Amino acid sequence: MHVLLIEDDPLVASGIRSGLMMYDFVVDHVSTIQAAGQIMQSVVSDVVILDRGLPDGDGLQLLQSWRDQGNATPVLMLTARDAVRDRVDGLQCGADDYLVKPFDLDELVARLHALLRRVSGRSQGMTVHGALTLDPHAREVRVSGQLVTLSRRELVLLEAFLHSPRSVLSADQLKDSLYGLSDDVESNALNVHIHHLRRKLGSGIIETVRGLGYRLGKPEAVHIPGTPHKGQQ
Numbered sequence: 001m002h003v004l005l006i007e008d009d010p011l012v013a014s015g016i017r018s019g020l021m022m023y024d025f026v027v028d029h030v031s032t033i034q035a036a037g038q039i040m041q042s043v044v045s046d047v048v049i050l051d052r053g054l055p056d057g058d059g060l061q062l063l064q065s066w067r068d069q070g071n072a073t074p075v076l077m078l079t080a081r082d083a084v085r086d087r088v089d090g091l092q093c094g095a096d097d098y099l100v101k102p103f104d105l106d107e108l109v110a111r112l113h114a115l116l117r118r119v120s121g122r123s124q125g126m127t128v129h130g131a132l133t134l135d136p137h138a139r140e141v142r143v144s145g146q147l148v149t150l151s152r153r154e155l156v157l158l159e160a161f162l163h164s165p166r167s168v169l170s171a172d173q174l175k176d177s178l179y180g181l182s183d184d185v186e187s188n189a190l191n192v193h194i195h196h197l198r199r200k201l202g203s204g205i206i207e208t209v210r211g212l213g214y215r216l217g218k219p220e221a222v223h224i225p226g227t228p229h230k231g232q233q
Contacts (some may be wrong), residue, residue, distance in 0.1 A: 001116060001159060002177050004045040005029045005034045006062075007078070008054050012101070016049065021106040024139060024152050025112070028180045033057045040066075044176045045073055045174055046163070047109075047115050052079040052090070060093045060212075067094035074115040078103070113137070116163055127162045130219025132201065134162060143224050153178055157193050161206060161216040170213040199225065 003020060007013040008031040017027045028043065030036050033056050052059040063075055077095040079086070087098045096118070097111050101174040113136050131144045139155060141148045150158065160169065162176040171190055178190070194206055194214065205223025206214050 001046040001112075001156065001163070002026045002028070002044065002180075003112070004036070004039060004043070004048045006033075006048065006054065006059065007051045009051075016105075016108070020109070020112075023027065023109050024156050026156065026176075026178060026180050031055065033062045036062060039181070040071070040073075043181065044173050046119075046160075047112055048073055048075045049078050049112075050075050050095070052077060052081060052086075062087060063090075063095060064093045071158070074119055076108075076111060076115060077189070078108075109137075119163065120193065127159075129162060129165070129216070130222040132205075132222045134218075143201065143222060144227075146224060148224065150200065151193075153193050154196055154200070157190075158197060158201075161214075165216045168209045168212050168215045174214065200228065 002045070003025050005013060005016055005020075005027055007016065007029065010031075013029050013031070017029055017137060020027050028039060028045075030039055031054070033054050036050075050059045050063060052137070054062075059077070059079070063077070066073070066075075074096045075094065076097045076099060077090040078099050078101065079090070080101045082100040087100075089185065090098050096115055099108060099111060116151060127136070133142050141150055141155065156178055157174065174190055178193070197205055202217075202221055202223045204217040208214055208216050
């Protein structure tokens with residue numbers, strides 16, 4: 001999943017970015033409100049981590065402007081301000097969650113997963129799609145209980161589809177989920193990852209919507225190639 005991190009402290013930002021990448025998040029980092037506004041116009045982020053005290057203004061003002069414009073991207077406010085009034089102000093301005101510095105990385109990751117579950121309408125941590133289950137914390141995918149080994153990019157791509165099971169996702173949206181702005185991306189990289197997912201989880205796991213993009217296949221299409229599935233039983 002793509003995370004936009006807006007944090008002006010380079011040491012804190014580096015620690016968060018490194019920690020989240022260990023959990024297969026794709027992280028782009030900016031340190032000012034101006035840079036955040038620019039990147040939000042070109043990249044689709046799944047969640048934003050927003051510091052309040054930024055060099056060119058208050059993060060709450062940025063958040064309020066996003067909400068006024070109808071931008072519903074989940075935002076986790078991350079700040080050293082721990083007074084009740086500060087937390088209330090953040091939530092009232094549109095923050096979906098509020099975490100006070102210093103914090104534990106595992107808690108931050110758990111809160112981000114909770115935000116993503118909320119957006120996709122799920123109440124449980126485990127994602128289930130037919131015979132497929134994905135454990136976001138263990139980073140494991142199983143089909144009918146059998147472990148399926150996916151690369152980091154394949155796992156992130158699968159998560160993008162599972163978080164938007166009824167949506168058609170454009171190639172640009174999927175690339176934003178897979179890569180940061182600094183990544184060197186080959187032109188056919190997305191097609192290669194989709195091909196590998198189909199080879200490992202069944203050709204129907206991802207459907208091509210001509211001219212628009214891709215969407216998650218029906219639950220009954222999930223199977224490990226070479227094993228029976230519902231359509232063959």
